[in-house]
Amino acid sequence: MTGYADTDLFRPSNELTRAEFVTVLHRIVDPEAAGVDFTTAKNETGFADVEDGN
Numbered sequence: 001m002t003g004y005a006d007t008d009l010f011r012p013s014n015e016l017t018r019a020e021f022v023t024v025l026h027r028i029v030d031p032e033a034a035g036v037d038f039t040t041a042k043n044e045t046g047f048a049d050v051e052d053g054n
Contacts, residue, residue: 027033043050
């Protein structure tokens, strides 16, 4: 998940469109399709049980 292009933020209260749902499924099947290197991701969630890169 990369967020919305105009802000890079998520909008959890919005309904998910069919196009967005298909994008999610595609990125699950082919993670590299997101165009993001998740191996360098930092844990910014605030959850201690989430390791960097996840």
